[in-house]
Amino acid sequence: MDAFTRLFQDHPVVFLHLVTALGALVLGIVMMARRKGTPQHRAMGWTWGVLMATTTVASAFIRDHHMPNLMGFTPIHAFTVFTAVQLPRGILAIRRGEVELHRRTMRGLFFGACVIAGVFTLLPGRFLGRLLWQALSGTAA
Numbered sequence: 001m002d003a004f005t006r007l008f009q010d011h012p013v014v015f016l017h018l019v020t021a022l023g024a025l026v027l028g029i030v031m032m033a034r035r036k037g038t039p040q041h042r043a044m045g046w047t048w049g050v051l052m053a054t055t056t057v058a059s060a061f062i063r064d065h066h067m068p069n070l071m072g073f074t075p076i077h078a079f080t081v082f083t084a085v086q087l088p089r090g091i092l093a094i095r096r097g098e099v100e101l102h103r104r105t106m107r108g109l110f111f112g113a114c115v116i117a118g119v120f121t122l123l124p125g126r127f128l129g130r131l132l133w134q135a136l137s138g139t140a141a
Contacts, residue, residue: 017058024051028110056083079117
């Protein structure tokens with residue numbers, strides 16, 4: 001837990017990004033397994049949307065100058081743009097009654113922005129990846 005305390009103290013934006021992304025991942029898994037169209041699904045969906053929006057905004061302020069980048073923006077920031085476009089699109093789709101578009105958009109967001117981006121984020125050479133692998137191996141950060 002010491003690594004997460006240090007992360008919160010030294011890099012609060014990265015900590016916010018991590019906490020909201022993990023929350024969105026877990027809630028997304030729960031939502032995928034449950035029945036759709038219920039009041040509970042709607043409440044969880046709004047919570048998931050807020051988590052994703054917060055994760056997206058936080059990611060826009062995270063810089064990695066150890067990777068190829070353009071003014072601090074790296075290829076993984078493509079997920080930031082993807083989410084910033086697709087999240088409102090998915091919300092508008094369901095508000096217009098376009099259930100199939102909503103379903104496809106939100107599933108794409110979950111797998112693209114939570115699962116695939118998460119895998120890239122946790123690669124051993126990345127900041128959060130290093131923290132994870134060091135914590136799992138018991139070495140100091």
